[in-house]
Amino acid sequence: MISPPKMSVSLLLVGMNGNGKSSTGNSILGKKVFTPRGSNASGKEEILAGSSIIDDKEIRVIEGPGIGETNVNDPEDVKLTLSHVKDAMLLGAGGFNAVIFLLRYGVRFTKQEKDTLSMIKAIFGENVIKDYCVIAMSFGDTFDSDRAENNMSFELWCENQKGDVKNLFDECGHRYVLFNNKSTDQWALRIQRDMLLSIVDKLQPINGPYSLNDYDKAEPGRRRLLVSSKLQLLEEENQKVVDNINET
Template sequence: MSSADLDIMLLGKTGVGKSKTGNVLLDRNAFRSVARMESVTMKSQKEITELEDGRRLCVVDTPGVGDTRGTDNEGKKVFINAIKEAVSANPAGYHALIMVLWFGSRFTKEDFKSLEFLKEVLGDEFIKEYCIVVLSNGDSFKRAREDKEIAVPFKEWCKEQEGHFKTIFKEVQERVVLFNNVGSPEEKSEQRRQLIAMVDKLGGRRYINRYFKEAMNELEKLRSDKKISEMAENVQNEISLILYQKDRIKSNLSIDKQLHATCNI
């Protein structure tokens, strides 16, 4: 990847729509997503797509913080291992860490504890400097606006909130995006552009901590020992990108068929 490409890690509790959010960013269903509170993602998964401006976007989906299977300590171990896997996938660091929350549910004390746990693992500075919040289930916000249950636009709604959400909203310096994961292709495309623009505004720096430094040292050692090559490292990226391009071709063929059928009516 070139220096202009982007690397993003998805974080959040089980059942908040991380995988669906990742699929919107990738513009294809690469991450498995099931509507249940059990975490489907038990290991980190890395996928690549191509943005409209030609850059490559790498998205890494991680298991939910506080996964519902096992004890709290077991859930934390799963998450720490997943972070290490995500670090191994991109030892150079990530341009943004996307915290996915669910619109319509209260941001509880448990959520806040999960956030504090993330700080323990990733460091206090990651939220202020690298974190962007995605509120999934945006179709519920849209319906609430249509039904006059919410009278203000999304950004104003965020500023009106109190409690733990107000705290996180300030910590991320108001970097919050609403995602309708079941919206139209045009709506999803606009959401993707909005989020990528927000990532770009972070300045192009990469988040790293001791995990990344350890992973980079290990990677360099393996390279020097000739146990792995850069060509081998790039294979997974190329396969992911080929799958994305294959999906685009299928989609374009489908649109062409529809247009042809319409013209022949």
């Protein structure tokens, strides 16, 4: 008789579509569960989850919606994103142990990335990055190619970052892991996964899992998101009326 795992860990993957959420989720689970959506995806796809038993733990990965692709000026789009986030919470058995925020190595940190972080805070609470976020830096194969030329470790590269990236690293307590999702080296894949899970384990005695109760407490932020989107839509409609009057 196979005994059940001693504990479970739920990870919510968030970030821009095209930054490697699906591939990183597959690397964490050690099998293909998620299909990459690409940077042109709308973010309106079904929310999926997968799990694996690793070292007597059930590791559950939930691929969150493409929050960065949400049109914050469209109330219906905001509602859809919030609905998908709630689905992700339920797939995580009512919460998660860490938010894994995907960044893509070799791509400039844009205003859209910054806006994505702001939206994540509005949805989950102002302290969610500080208390629960781990950065997964995808496209580690590109980093490895660059390192062959400059001989710089990933940790040193992170320490050398400036501006918004440095601010993000500071806010999340310098919790970051490089992921090479194209590697065929099983040992290397295990090391990067174990590094991530080790960081997540260290979060638990401090904050405990993010729960539905935490999510409920963040309701004012989600309400402000929706109100803001409606106000913006109203302003656009008023401007159209003014433009039509001016044309007559």
